[in-house]
Amino acid sequence: MPDVLLRLDSACIQLGRGSHARAMGPFNLQLQAGERVAVLGPSGAGKSSLLRLLAAEWDSTQGHVHLQGRPMQHWSLPALSRARAVLPQSHEVAFGLPTDLVVGLGRVALHPDPQGAHIVRQAAAAAQASHLLGRRFDTLSGGEKARIQLARVLAQLWDVEGGLVLVDEPVAALDPGLQWSLLDALHAFVQQRGHALVAVLHDVQQALDGFGRWCLVQHGVLQADLRDRQALLQALPSLYGVPFVQALTDTGQLLLSPGRNQQSV
16 A cells, blocks of 8 residues: 555645636645544635545546545545545435444445444444434434444444545534544544544644644635644634633643634624
C-alpha cells in the first residue's frame, strides 16, 4: 500500500450553476494511513463539501484526487466501499428498515459474506447500539439513529486495514457523556485497524483532545493544515471571529470555551 493513503492535488469543486455557482478550492492535502484529522471552520465554510470530495461523492472540476495511489475515478463502487466509509450529517434512511439491515448495509459490497451477521453484532456493540438491534429505524430517536449509523460505518471497514473513515458531526445528536464514549470507540476502531480518520467537527474541545492534526476551512479554501496545538490555539479566534478562553483543570487538561465578540454586543 502506498505511504500516502489519500492525496488531493489542486482539487476544486463547484456548487450550483450560472450566476449562483460557487467554487471551492483548490485543495492540496496528503493523508497517511493511521492519521486522525479534524476539519474545523465556521458554518458554511465548506467543511462538508470538502468531505464529499474526499469521499468521491462529488467529482473534482479541476485537479486530481488519488486514493491508495489510484485516481478516484478509476475506483469501482464495490472496491471503493471496501476502502472508505462515510458517516454523513443526516442519519435518515428512506424507509422504516430494521436496524440490523441498516447496519448490514455497510457490508452490501460483499457477497457472499459469511461473517456478516456476526460483524453486524460486533459493530453494534462497539457503537453501544446492541439494544437497538431488532427495532425499526424510523422508531428511533435522533441519538439512537446516530448510533446505528455509526455501527454501519464500523461494520463496513471492520475487517479492513488501512482504510479511510470520513465522518461529519458524528456525535452531534448525543448527550455529552455518550459523545465522548462513542468518540473513544471510534478512535479505538481506527487505531486498531490503521484507518485514517477525517472528522468534520463543530466542537473545538473534541477536536483538540481527540486529534493530532487540524485542517481549517474558511470561505471554501483550506486556510491552514496544522499539527501543532499551540498553532491551533492561536488560529481559532481568527477562524471563528470570537475569542477563546483557556483554562487548565487540576489534572492538567486544557479547556477551551468560545467567548462573545464584544463588537457584536
